[in-house]
Amino acid sequence: MRILLIEDDRVIGTAVREQIEADGHSVDWAMRLDTAADALAGAKFDLLLLDLMLPDGRGIPFLKSLRAKGSTTPVIILTALDQISDRIEGLNAGADDYLVKPFDLAELSARIGSVARRYAGNPNPVLSLGDLTIDQAARRVEREGKAVALTAREWVLFEAFLQNPAQLLSKAKLEERLYSYDAEIESNTIEVHISRLRKKLGADVITTERGMGYRLGRS
Amino acid sequence: MRILLIEDDRVIGTAVREQIEADGHSVDWAMRLDTAADALAGAKFDLLLLDLMLPDGRGIPFLKSLRAKGSTTPVIILTALDQISDRIEGLNAGADDYLVKPFDLAELSARIGSVARRYAGNPNPVLSLGDLTIDQAARRVEREGKAVALTAREWVLFEAFLQNPAQLLSKAKLEERLYSYDAEIESNTIEVHISRLRKKLGADVITTERGMGYRLGRS
């Protein structure tokens, strides 16, 4: 397995690298987000280990933008004990697991193993929704047996509904999901994407609740 | 959320139960594997907290047989520091997370929250009111099991009552809530909205107190 380690602390980084290599994986080590981005552009990784505090930015927006671009690479977050909110936000942003520093190296091995296993052999859990079949892990949607191609933004949006079934999601919430932070957007981008999703997936997949937001499901 | 705690140590068990209940979840506590199995047979749980050393057996085989039966209920393992190999085996057996004793109770809350989020089943506290079921976080109301569609204004109004149960709310107070301040409205808007709410939710959801205002609940 090829693993990208993004971590600016030399002591931790060295220990992690040695452990992973001892487990028989290969490691690339980036100490900044920009070099990490370069590495990702240049090669395909099976797993990312992502520290949240880096010299040139925070890990969460990085992860969000990665997911927005359509990456499905599993991510394990490495974080300090006092960053609970970050960890939760990290899981929301699309991380698969997290480890709290200081962590035991055997734990790291176990987590890597279980994430890898989750993505490897076992067939993905498939969701049914009306005439739709959804494989979340593979980012694949079929309608009446035929594959539907969703763009990156469309998928991020749709995924938000899948992960919050029956919840009302305001446009603000959805924007927050599409755009890492900031985003005081005065446009109807969300509406347009919703429109396209409905066109591809069927009109009644997403319900409008006027003045409040959107919800997965009919009526 | 309904949680099954499987733990034979009374001190730890009590602390865990209190923490979880403080977080607003309900807890069933089994001190042996056989009573845990009974509990699982009799009710549906959203999460299992599983100690690995119990008087009538070890937790790992228990977890394995649970998974073999097809259960997908999330499981968090509670384990002592010196049982690293067990923890690794636990993740392999299908656990979702683990905590090392002695653990911080805030850490427990965070892990429960994130596991729950990952499974995103029905994490919201649900309120019952006569034949109504209300999920405030999801902005969802059901009457006799069927979803009721509230408009934005109607929801704001209804929410005011939910957040001030048994309180008398004057029309002025309610107007203030609907319209950001100012609002020198010389009409019966509130009455109209109350009327519409009663039509959708049932006549006795909101009581009129003549000359004073409205109150949640019958008579």
Added chain:
DNA sequence: ACAAAGCTGACAGCTTGCTGAACGGTGTGA
């Protein structure tokens, strides 16, 4: 029984959302 307070059906205006079209940016293949 009377007056005051509250209720509710109808309706028009207006906010909100929908969607086709066009534009600009980015990446891709020849």
Added chain:
DNA sequence: TCACACCGTTCAGCAAGCTGTCAGCTTTGT
């Protein structure tokens, strides 16, 4: 390197349904 395809955003005109108003009716308290 250039042309092309694709994606995301913006805009404008249109459609839909929410919301406030009002009038006439019902209820309540005295």
